[in-house]
Amino acid sequence: MNAASTVLKEGSKGQEVIKLQEGLKKLNFYSGVVDGIFGTATKDAVIKFQRSQGLIADGIVGAKTLSKLNEILGNNMSKNQWRKMTGQQEIDEIKSLINSRMGVAALNQVALENFIGFDCDRRFYINDEFGGFQTLMRIKCSTPRGASSAIGYDEIRVTFNRFESNIENFDIERVSEETGSPKFELPE
Template sequence: MKFSSLTLLTVGLIFVEIAIVSPRILAQTSSPNSAEIKAQNASKWRKMTEDEKSQALNFILNSPLGIAALNQLAIERFISPICAKTFYIDEKSGGFSTLMRVKCSQPRGVSTAVGYDEIRVIFSRFEDNIENFQIERVSKTEGILGTPLPD
């Protein structure tokens, strides 16, 4: 196939126009600012009651994936009696999504370059079984903030 120089010039101008105009159009569209997103995500989680906390611990201890999450916390030195543990629940998920926050007074973790102030584990459950979990490492000095929480 042979293209004429006029065709190539036209195609090139179209790409240049897209590259210049698209960012301006995107900038003009309204999107929620970061404060709104943080407020929405923070309102997603609430602290668990003592009964809910007991039930969540039961699910964690009786699930292979719950034990795997605890093993990860131990590897990163976040299993300690001096570290505060707080549990949260996402009511919008019907209580099937929970978050365990472990916060220590001294930075911890397996990395020699970065110490983390806290570690969070988000558990996703189906009925009584934990189906998966995510680990979030939080370091305020490094600017790694994690999932917004209400407190």
């Protein structure tokens, strides 16, 4: 994030808020959903962070707060650390998913939205920034899919967050031309 031009506050939305939420989560100030919406939970996390750093605790992310966040995080807030898994890592990931209640719940949701079949390509990614505790399953099919006939999605992405080796939660992102660009780019 660019500290000179960015001001984030309650009501802000978008990629910069996602980066902020991820950074605050990494520092254990934020435990909410990383959704790109600067709401009450994000504001509370910002205030906690500001207090811990001796900054003015107003819940607004201006140049000073952003500079301190970037300093602590090693300027990693804007880096994308996703890489494709190796074949063995994919096998281990699939085993982890089918042996976890949260993994099975995510797979059921993917199936409910019809992202299954021979015409679907599945790839797995790992986020090196989080030491392998965050993984992602990306599924693209030859035709749009989804639970609703109102909108079809080009791909579905499921991000798994782990504590130790257990899947704690997952987040689903549905990607289509109608909803705009995905939250971040992935290597092919």
